[in-house]
Amino acid sequence: MPPPSTFGAAHRQYVQSLYKRRLKNSLDWTIRRDVWRGKAMQIRAEFERNRDVKDPRQLAQIFERAEATLAEWKHPDPYVAPTAPGGTKWERNLPPPMESPYAHDEPTQYVPISRSWNPFA
Numbered sequence: 001m002p003p004p005s006t007f008g009a010a011h012r013q014y015v016q017s018l019y020k021r022r023l024k025n026s027l028d029w030t031i032r033r034d035v036w037r038g039k040a041m042q043i044r045a046e047f048e049r050n051r052d053v054k055d056p057r058q059l060a061q062i063f064e065r066a067e068a069t070l071a072e073w074k075h076p077d078p079y080v081a082p083t084a085p086g087g088t089k090w091e092r093n094l095p096p097p098m099e100s101p102y103a104h105d106e107p108t109q110y111v112p113i114s115r116s117w118n119p120f121a
Contacts, residue, residue: 018066019047028075 022043030036050062082089 021070025073028078
């Protein structure tokens with residue numbers, strides 16, 4: 001994904017998305033929150049170091065390195081919340097459908113089976 005133009009709303013959203021993806025990926029590798037907090041602070045410091053970069057070429061290089069690092073350290077089995085799509089509780093105990101179970105509107109459209117065809121009747 002190419003980085004958006006500098007200093008616009010799209011740029012801000014891209015940086016926030018990158019930051020969030022880095023944090024979530026690091027949490028996939030370190031489950032204990034107290035240990036993970038140190039890694040989260042390192043990631044935040046890295047983003048703060050590059051906060052005042054104004055050169056678009058330099059920003060593009062920073063984004064490419066960050067995306068490459070993210071791809072390299074992607075967890076093979078990331079954590080998925082149980083109720084999220086793909087989680088262990090996703091779509092468990094769904095409420096029954098409220099619409100009619102019949103494909104037609106009128107119950108009079110149902111044609112009863114005649115007994116004449118049944119050899120056991």
